[in-house]
Amino acid sequence: MKIKSLTAAVLASLALAMGFSSCSDDEEEASVTNNYSIYQKAVDNQVILGKKNNKAILLVAFGSTWQNAFKAFDNTVEAYKKQFPDCDVYMSFSSAICINRAAAGEHANDSGDDKAERRNYYAPNFWLHAFGSAKYEEITVQSLQVIPGEEYSRVINYIKDFANNSLGDLDDKYLSKVSLKLGTPLLNNxxxxxxxxxxxxxxxxxxxxxxxxxxxxxxxxxxxxxxxxxxxxxxxxxxxxxxxxxxxxxxxxxxxxxxxxxxxxxxxxxxxxxxxxxxxxxSIAxxxxxxxxxxxxxxxxxxxxxxxxxxxxxxxxxxxxxxxxxxxKGLLEIEDIRKVWIEHTKNPVELEDYYHSMYPED
Amino acid sequence: MKLKFKLATLAYIAGGFLCATFAQEKVETLEEIVVTGTGTEHLLKNAPVQTEIISRKTLDSYGGKSIEEILGGLTASFSFEEGDMGSQAQLNGLGNSYILILVDGKRLHGDVGGENDLSQIDPLNIDHIEIVKGAQSALYGSDAMAGVINIITKKHHDEGIYLENTTRYGCYNDIRQHNGVGLTYGKLNSFTNFQLQHNDGWRNTTQEYTEGKVVNDSRKKTSNERTNWQLAERLTYSFNKNFEVYADGSYHKKNIYRPQDGHYASCDVYTYDLMYKNMSASVGSKWKLNKNDLLSADVDWNKHAYFYNYTATTLTDGYDPLGRFTNYFPYFRGQKSLQSDQQRIIANVKGVFNLSKENKLSTGIEYRYDYLKAPMRTEGGTAGDWTGSFYLQDEFNPFAWLNLTGGLRLNENGNFGFRATPKINAMFSVKDFRFRMGWSQGFKTPTTKELYYRYLHVMGSSTYFNMGNTDLKPQTSNYYSVGAEYRGDKFTVSTTVYLNKLDNMITLVNVPVDEIPVDATSAYIGDGSGEVIARKYKNMEDAQTQGADLNITYKICKNLSVGGNYSYLDTKAHEYNASKKKLIEVTIDGMAHHKWNGYVNWNQALTSVYKLGVNLSTRGSSKRYYQNNGDGAPFQLWRLNTTHDFSKKGKLMSYRAEAGVDNLFNYIDKTMHPYHLGTNNPGRTFYIGFSIKFNQGKNIKPTKISNSKTFSDED
CATH class of the missing domain: 3.40.50.1400 (Rossmann fold)
Incomplete structure (x- = not known):
């Protein structure tokens, strides 16, 4: 009898300890698998709602967490808007940490004028997908890199993924017709x-x-x-x-x-x-x-x-x-240099052969 | 400084007066028993391996709120690297991963790097603490290159019911809650322990160097808000006097909350908090073969899981809907993601046999398996490692004045093969004097983290990409020590000189940024801001720490005692610098040449039911050296603790109140972020605490030890 109760006590104690671990970490992970599409939807909606033109320009920089750099990017976007009044201009970072931090902090929860400090520099893939959902007729991706190096090659890959409908949920007919252009880095040739x-x-x-x-x-x-x-x-x-x-x-x-x-x-x-x-x-200091x-x-x-x-x-x-x-002073802060990037946007590389749907049968 | 000196003198003189007034009772000395050095019980003064002890009495009179405070305030050998994420212990110059922390002889489980979370220990449930320096013990593994800390918890052996509640409250909403419930019914004994710790955190400075300038409104905290709680249960069943079995388990959860209102994206904006979950389960038995011989067997399982709790939308490494790796997997506020899950199983069978009057043999085998699951932080998502050990230790007393203790530990590791590590200690006794010398070898294989882990580590304005290295070699050490000790009725003094030489010491060193695999993370390279610093675990060519420790206590009379510790340390290390293409001498981070502490303690029963205790203590450190981000400023802190015990013989209930002031002179290190602080103490803080004990039943189990001194570990 004693042995039985002892065994029961030992097992109960072990079960108690193991039980704590039964709320499996995998379950917690499973609940976030939809995050990607929820996030993408949010970016899609932002673009659909804010779309004023049929042409979009996406400026892509590595990113920064410095205030002076945020201002330089803001000024660059303004300069682009002036130069391209028939285009919607968007700014993108490729660094996740820079995106995260620029969007959070003291002003993230404010509204109205105070909201100025909150900046959503979404990653290029999310912006491009959103452009596809909003069906922009012409998309120009402008690399804000200085040399055509590693970072630039990633910019090209984002465009390829988009053109190839890599997630499979964009309209293939649209993708086969959309005009895709690439603005090269400052010192491209x-x-x-x-x-x-x-x-x-x-x-x-x-x-x-x-x-x-x-x-x-x-x-x-x-x-x-x-x-x-x-x-x-x-x-x-x-x-x-x-x-x-x-x-x-x-x-x-x-x-x-x-x-x-x-x-x-x-x-x-x-x-x-x-x-x-x-x-x-x-590009920035x-x-x-x-x-x-x-x-x-x-x-x-x-x-x-x-x-x-x-x-x-x-x-x-x-x-x-x-x-x-x-x-x-970063190069983007020097007007004459910034004009070179703007010239590259005006004279982009036409990406006529990028479309090759991964899901042609859809 | 003058004022401090005067106050200290005043306290001393006043103490002397009180002592002269009340010291009528006979002076009695409580002998302390230690087990850590050899795994067998010895009176402290006769321990073959030099052992430092922090007694229950010292703990009670000091009133420390955490292990950090206790070890930092009551020994001079420890220091803590106190950052916003928690503290890292350092013992005689070597960090967390070289310190083995035992709770009642069992390895505390923590980070794979060996960075144990000390909040898993309930500071209000400690009976005493034993410290053995260097890899001197064959029993607990040779990886304890800096030393072993054995936390002995309070035990309850009384028949019937035992209830205990302690609540302590201090500035910064500091809460320490402890509850113990003990039940003994026949042969079954149960003890349930609950602890909760909380602190709102504090900010010593709002200055931070960032974006090429000093800003004055950084929201970064010196210590972040944190809450942790733990529930532990232990069941023991004694079949008879000689055979008992037990099962225990615990659950521990800790949250660290970071400021949500950061001003600067470059330094004080955070998008996630940190969360840790620890679990443990053990079963085991003890079998006394006869009066002197003992067999024990244990199986322990431990789990340490580490999560990010997102406080704002955060893009991080993950897999997109098509299962492709991406740097932009989003998490939203309120969600969490597992960073690592580390599990460990240790099975151990140990025997102690008195071969003859002069020879006591301890021997055992141990198997250990470490498992790491880190979906985004290891290449394959998981990693594992095993070690099997066989150990032998003989305590040989050829003469009454000589003890020779020799040990050998044979290790076989799954990745790194076989290694034998010998240890030898000699102790000579002359009346109340003890002279000890020892040599021990240590052997530490690279952990799964050091081998396989890779992750982005963001510390304020600095971003590091830390990488494991599968080319690492095991670390080895040779620890030499010589000590002398006098332990009289009133006066004790002990001094130890040591040298710890490490070869192939593993540490994170800066490497060229192109060693980071392309696409391993989104932040591998910058175009003008936020450059990531690449670091890799590498074997340093060599490192050594050397120093001397001095401990003195003087019991002026029954009611009044004084004491102090001093530790001198010097470190040398060489590493190969890849960009400089040469061996360079480097500092071991956090090293301070001089550390000290001291106390005056007075206890007096003022009435038949009320006993007052007053403890004035101080601790300090000279400058702490670092390779990057400046040195830590020297500091000296003072603390006053008072205890008030209310109890009556024969009554079931006893009460204790505690009140004190930490950092009496309000010293605050206001060094700006991200530079190193000497101490992160928030300045003068006040606290009060209250304990109630209910003890129904009689003490049924006084314990005998081999050298015939009777003691009870329950008061």
């Missing part, structure tokens, strides 16, 4: 490089007469340089040096074109001292521009390892005997 060099020289030629003017781009790390896009930085420096030998273009991540490589080129050009003026060559380029103080300088990626360009060139001046 050598003509762009020459054009941008000309604009830069127009802006900074007076500075280049008195000082070295160095631009800091991002660049793709070795293994991500799928399209050899890094070459645009080298080409830009060559194009700029046709105007003045004092122009230099380096990067954060492109192999053999780091700050120490820029310094080596400066030295061989005979610029061993004097003034260096630094500019970011990035965020972490890289503020820290990697303009960072000042002990945190940005490790004497024992001068070439460390943690050492800022500002500290590096200062310690190399130059006087430095930093200008922090």
């Amino acid at each position: 050598t003509d762009d490089v020459d054009n941008v060099a000309k604009i830069i020289n127009k802006l900074y030629s007076s500075e280049a007469k008195k000082a070295a003017v160095a631009f800091m781009g991002h660049g793709n790390p070795d293994s991500y340089d799928t399209y050899k896009a890094n070459i645009r930085y080298t080409q830009l420096e060559e194009a700029l040096q046709k105007y003045s030998k004092n122009y230099f273009v380096g990067t954060v991540d492109m192999p053999d074109n780091y700050k120490q490589d820029v310094y080596a080129r400066m030295k061989s050009a005979g610029l061993e001292s004097g003034k260096v003026i630094l500019y970011p060559l990035m 965020g972490d890289h521009a503020h820290n990697d380029m303009a960072g000042e103080g002990d945190e940005y300088w490790d004497e024992s390892d001068e070439e460390s990626e943690d050492n800022s360009w500002n500290e590096y060139f200062s310690h190399k005997g130059y006087t430095t001046k930093c200008n922090i």
Whole structure:
């Protein structure tokens, strides 16, 4: 009898402990499988309700969590709206974290005027699907990248997924007719490089007469340089040096074109001292521009390892005997440069052969 | 500082006066029993392996609200890296994953990285705490390279019913609730424990460095709001005096809530809270073969699940409706997603045999299986690892003045093969003096997390992509220590000098960003802001921690005692830096050269039913060093705790009140985010607590130990 009650007690205790785990995690997971379509529906509805024109322009950037970058993107959208009055202009981030944070926070639950801080930079795939649901006749996707690198290749993939009706719930007849266009990055080809060099020289030629003017781009790390896009930085420096030998273009991540490589080129050009003026060559001025380029103080300088990626360009060139001046402005904030992107939108690549439905029988 | 010194002196003098006035009763010394070092019971002073103890009395007079507060305030060897997500323990320079935490001899289960959640321990249900440093024990595994903390919980052996309620309330809505229900009916004993902890969290500063400037209105908290509760049940059935079986289980849930009103998307906006669920179940038995020999067998199962609780729409890695991987799977407010589920089974059979008068042998086998399920954080979604061990330990007393304890643990790991780790300790006794020396080897295989895990870790304005590494080698250690101890009736002093050398120490190091697999996450690279930092678990070439610990207690009289601890630490570590292509010397994060604490404690029965206790204590640390984000400022904190016991002999009910002030001088480290703090203490806080005990029945089970000292672990 005692054994029985003991066994029962032990089993009950084990059952109690195991029972706690019976509210399975899988069940919790199962309830969210519809999330994707619920979210997509919300974006679809937003576009359907707000649609004013038959043409849409989707601007795609990696994204940012910085206030100044949000403003730069806002201004870019405004500039596009002015240039393309017959188009609805949308802004998209490809970084999930940037999308999440831009949409949440203090003002997320406010309404009315205070709502200004809430920004829905939906991911490109959701916007494109929503455009399909709203049946825009013409869609132009404009890459806000600087070089045609890894990020740009992802932009192309979003368009392909859309054109191929990858989720299978868009109207195939519509997809076979919709006019799809692609606006290329700032430095898509050598003509762009020459054009941008000309604009830069127009802006900074007076500075280049008195000082070295160095631009800091991002660049793709070795293994991500799928399209050899890094070459645009080298080409830009060559194009700029046709105007003045004092122009230099380096990067954060492109192999053999780091700050120490820029310094080596400066030295061989005979610029061993004097003034260096630094500019970011990035669409917006965020972490890289503020820290990697303009960072000042002990945190940005490790004497024992001068070439460390943690050492800022500002500290590096200062310690190399130059006087430095930093200008922090993203390329989207410079009107003449922004116009190049706008020109790319006006003269896009026609994507006539992208449609190939995954579900032709539907 | 002058004021602090004066106050401390005043307290000391006043204490002396009180002592002189009331110290009429005979001084008695309570002997403390420890088990952690060898797995066998010893009087503290005769423990072959140097053991530090935090007694029930010390715990009662200090009135700590959490394990962090207790260990941080009552030993000098511990420090806590206190962040907004919780605290990480450090023991003599080595972090959480090197510290083995036992509750009544059983491994606490936590994160696969070994980062145990200390809130699983009810601070109001601790009888005493034993600490053994280094991988000195063959019994608990050699992976305890920093040391072992054994939390011994209160036991209830009385026949009849035992009820206990403790409620403690403090600033920042700090709530600690503890309930114990003990029932003994014939041979069946049941103990149910409930605990609840809550704190609203606090903000030491609104300054934060972000977006290239200092902002003054960051909403980030220094410590986030948190709530956790736990229900535990233990059933014991004693067939007779020599054979008992038990079954126990527990459920623990913890929520960490982050501010919802962030100002800056770059640093203080969060879209999810954190939630943890822990469960455990065990069965086992103890069989006393005869007066001295013992056999025990246990099987433990533990589960630790970690979730995100979404507070706003959040896109994260997942699978789209066609089953394709996407970086944009949406979760909505109120939903949760499983980040990891870690389960562990340990089966253990152990025997203690007195081979002769001089020889005591402990031996056992252990099997451990770790299972990790992390759908979005491992390549295949799951991973597993097993280790089998056989251990032997002999306590040899050839002479009354000499004890030699040798141990050997043989480990066989599924991924990393075989390794033997020897340990040897010698203790020489001369009257009340003990001299100990020891050498022990440690061996720690990479955890499933270190091997396979990969995840995006967002810390304020910094985003890290952390990656496991299947090329890791196991870590090994050699721990050497020499100690001397004097333990008299009134005065005790002990000092230990140690050196802990680790090879292949595993740590997260920065690696080039292109080591992150393309499409593993959406944030792998930026175009001008929010750059992700890639980090990978790697073996450091070597690391060593060395230092000295000093503990002193002096019982001035029955009512008054003083004591203090000091710990000196130095660390050295080398790692290969891939971008610099050379070995560089690095700091072990969180290291401080000097840490100390001290106390004055006075207890006096003022009437036949009322006893007053007053405890003034202090703790401090010199500068704490970090590789990134600045060093932690030195600090010294003071604390006053008073206890008020109301009880009458023979009565069923007893009452206890507690009131105190933590951080008397209101020191607040206001270093801006995201830089390191020396201490995250919120400043001066007040608290009160009240306990009621109902104890019906008589004590039926005093316990005997081998060296014939009788003790009871129930008061």
